[in-house]
Amino acid sequence: MAERRAAPEKKAAGRAAIGYAKPRSYEELRAVLSSGTVHFPKRLRQVAIFLWQHPGEVALGTIGRVAEQAGVQPSTLVRFAQIFGYSGFSDFQALFKEHVKASWPEGRREGAEQPDPAESDPNVHLVKGLAAAAQAALARLGESFEPSRFERMAEILAGADLIYLVGSKRAFPVTAYLSVTLLQQGVRSVLVDNVGSSAHDQIGCVGPRDAVLAVSFSPYNSITPDLVAIAHERGARIVAITDSTFSPLVPLAEMWLEVVEAEFAGFRSLSASLAVGMALAHAVSARRGRVSG
Structure with a gap:
């Protein structure tokens, strides 16, 4: 009887608190997080977003440094690791270290975003840091870009009577620039x-013949998803540019692209987001031209 009881107990021990088998790789962890079945309280959700966006920094940082960057206490990182069946953060961090080893150039870039702290001129230090952050974001975009998703988004936007561009705060410059570009190319928006x-x-x-391109980055504000929800209820087709599977735009969007910007000195680049936006504007214009031709 004792042996029979031990078997299910051992099997249960191999499962994380969320009900899934303990993730053995960074890819398995991402699959669980993107499944939409895991719901975290505020602080743990904050951790999940940071881990999703910055695997290199998680792999290379101390628990104190990662906690500081994520805006939580180190104990919160330990709790997060334990939810997934790990005894502590160090064991959990090994997933990220293995991931970075497999794509070393990415890990090296994320670890090298900070310029030389010995730079004597603070203005030069800031400019170099911001430039390095922009370069890191663009390089990451080049490696993680999903052409099939991009093509689908371009098709949806090209087929719309009118394109609504929705973004606020840090995302607003992206939608504003997109608006100018689309209008210059004769695309109504x-x-x-x-x-x-x-x-x-x-x-x-x-209306249902229109489409919405929404842009939002963490920490996600409320007005953008509220506006997109209204458009969704009215039958418009929704596409989005956002930075993680935890974005409130993801459940509303028919298709979305992940774009993660890098940060330096409290400022986040918009280089990758603008690159995707400009490419989308060009793709939509090209498709409109083929249809009219």
């Missing part, structure tokens, strides 16, 4: 700019 608190009125005209 509406920039939801919320001037005079009119965002809900602007999105209120959207």
